[in-house]
Amino acid sequence: MSTLTKDQIERRARMGLLARARPERLAMLFPTLPAHEFVRPPEIGAVMVRGRIGAAGGPFNLGEMSVTRCTVRLGDGVVGHAYVQGRDKTHAVRAAAIDALMQRADSSAIEAAILAPLREEEGVRRRARADKAAATKVEFFTMVRGEDA
Amino acid sequence: MYVATKGGERAIEAAHQWLGEMRRGDTEVPELSVAQIREQMTLAVNRVMAEGSLYDPDLAALAIKQARGDLIEAVFLIRAYRTTLPRFAASLPVDTDRMEITRRISATFKDVPGGQILGPTFDYTHRLLDFALMADGNAPRAESREADGSPSPHILALLDRDGLMEPLAATDETPPDLTREPLEMPASRPLRLQALARGDEGFLLSMAYSTQRGYGRTHAFVGELRIGACAVEMDIPELGFAVEIGEIELTECETVNQFNGSKTEPPQFTRGYGLVMGQSERKAISMSLVDRALRWEELGEENTGAPAQDAEFVLYHSDNIQATGFLEHIKLPHYVDFQSELELIRKLRREAGSDDRQEAAE
Numbered sequence: 335m336s337t338l339t340k341d342q343i344e345r346r347a348r349m350g351l352l353a354r355a356r357p358e359r360l361a362m363l364f365p366t367l368p369a370h371e372f373v374r375p376p377e378i379g380a381v382m383v384r385g386r387i388g389a390a391g392g393p394f395n396l397g398e399m400s401v402t403r404c405t406v407r408l409g410d411g412v413v414g415h416a417y418v419q420g421r422d423k424t425h426a427v428r429a430a431a432i433d434a435l436m437q438r439a440d441s442s443a444i445e446a447a448i449l450a451p452l453r454e455e456e457g458v459r460r461r462a463r464a465d466k467a468a469a470t471k472v473e474f475f476t477m478v479r480g481e482d483a
Numbered sequence: 484m485y486v487a488t489k490g491g492e493r494a495i496e497a498a499h500q501w502l503g504e505m506r507r508g509d510t511e512v513p514e515l516s517v518a519q520i521r522e523q524m525t526l527a528v529n530r531v532m533a534e535g536s537l538y539d540p541d542l543a544a545l546a547i548k549q550a551r552g553d554l555i556e557a558v559f560l561i562r563a564y565r566t567t568l569p570r571f572a573a574s575l576p577v578d579t580d581r582m583e584i585t586r587r588i589s590a591t592f593k594d595v596p597g598g599q600i601l602g603p604t605f606d607y608t609h610r611l612l613d614f615a616l617m618a619d620g621n622a623p624r625a626e627s628r629e630a631d632g633s634p635s636p637h638i639l640a641l642l643d644r645d646g647l648m649e650p651l652a653a654t655d656e657t658p659p660d661l662t663r664e665p666l667e668m669p670a671s672r673p674l675r676l677q678a679l680a681r682g683d684e685g686f687l688l689s690m691a692y693s694t695q696r697g698y699g700r701t702h703a704f705v706g707e708l709r710i711g712a713c714a715v716e717m718d719i720p721e722l723g724f725a726v727e728i729g730e731i732e733l734t735e736c737e738t739v740n741q742f743n744g745s746k747t748e749p750p751q752f753t754r755g756y757g758l759v760m761g762q763s764e765r766k767a768i769s770m771s772l773v774d775r776a777l778r779w780e781e782l783g784e785e786n787t788g789a790p791a792q793d794a795e796f797v798l799y800h801s802d803n804i805q806a807t808g809f810l811e812h813i814k815l816p817h818y819v820d821f822q823s824e825l826e827l828i829r830k831l832r833r834e835a836g837s838d839d840r841q842e843a844a845e
Contacts, residue, residue, distance in 0.1 A: 350727030380568040384576040385758045391651035393576045394673035399538035419729025464630035470601040
């Protein structure tokens with residue numbers, strides 16, 4: 335992973351963000367797809383999720399998850415890929431189109447209109463979960479007993 | 484022996500129509516939506532995903548609705564569906580150290596980095612029916628407190644650092660997959676864990692309980708139980724690097740068990756491991772106890788003949804879909820098999836000179 339270029343690191347981060355996005359929200363932020371053709375039309379399949387024995391040992395197969403993948407080519411020939419959790423084909427098509435659009439020079443509008451809000455909302459969701467968890471953290475206190483009290 | 488018989492089509496169709504009507508129930512009562520099941524019957528959804536071995540909350544909720552709440556039937560529907568999906572690839576092993584934690588407790592240490600986080604648990608409830616739930620009420624709201632962002636490292640890693648834990652070897656061997664090759668004995672630990680992860684919760688609970696009651700005792704402590712969301716990463720062949728393809732909820736249990744040592748090695752605690760899709764701590768704890776019991780040979784322990792030590796017994800009976808398939812098939816027509824049994828018993832009775840009531844039976 336250390337050998338990735340800056341572009342690859344950014345692409346990796348946004349593909350993850352798009353995969354984790356809620357399909358309805360992505361549709362709201364990105365209602366109109368650019369002209370495209372399918373290199374690989376959206377396809378629903380499964381990915382075998384692996385775990386590690388004892389969290390850190392050798393791998394084992396835990397079970398599958400549903401995943402939809404898609405590859406698009408825009409009019410100018412730029413290709414975008416998507417692998418997204420679930421079975422929503424429009425989610426995969428939108429994610430692939432955004433992956434392609436972000437490779438163009440004029441990517442800042444997409445970043446501002448779609449990726450930034452997704453990132454912000456995900457941050458809010460994660461913080462809300464962490465804050466609820468924090469409220470259930472046990473604060474032990476010790477009752478002092480005996481002569482030394 | 485099976486012989487095709489005809490004549491049941493009309494009856495079967497009518498039976499299925501009635502099933503549909505019964506599924507819907509009283510039409511005066513509003514129909515349940517799949518989204519309602521997904522959001523409000525989440526632990527049932529989690530169980531169907533874990534035992535169906537497919538993480539997809541919408542499909543699990545649909546299966547529960549279609550199965551009228553019969554969870555094994557719902558698991559059956561999910562298992563049937565998953566066979567229709569092409570397998571894209573396998574993920575990288577999930578990194579549960581980076582889990583976004585909703586619950587994390589240890590029964591072995593009170594003060595642990597990251598703290599004890601109870602999360603949305605039934606523990607400490609009084610198990611009294613809450614009649615307020617029978618009335619429409621306002622949605623309850625959870626309390627919040629600003630999280631300090633401190634990491635929650637695996638607790639057993641702390642013991643590991645002191646050399647008190649059995650070490651783990653982080654290999655990257657491709658694990659065996661029982662959905663691709665038949666489950667054969669002897670089963671390696673990765674194969675056993677795959678079978679246990681999709682095994683029936685009730686069966687694993689009973690097996691684990693039997694070890695606690697003395698049938699293959701392993702002296703287990705829950706070193707750590709954690710529940711939360713975990714990123715799933717996969718190598719994307721088109722790109723040549725891995726990206727996150729989603730996030731799944733997992734329950735992980737690590738047990739600390741009694742020692743193993745030898746003339747050359749000092750005693751060390753041993754491990755049992757459980758990892759289950761969704762929030763399912765009863766199953767994760769059960770899995771880790773059964774995993775540990777099955778390791779008797781590798782750890783040089785005595786085989787006491789306990790059921791939980793018998794990998795063949797455990798693994799060949801843990802799958803509720805195989806079990807229910809074979810069990811329930813005996814209710815289907817076996818007219819010809821039974822005819823031969825009837826003939827045999829009549830012959831035996833004739834030979835024994837007690838065929839006088841044969842006429843009456845016919």
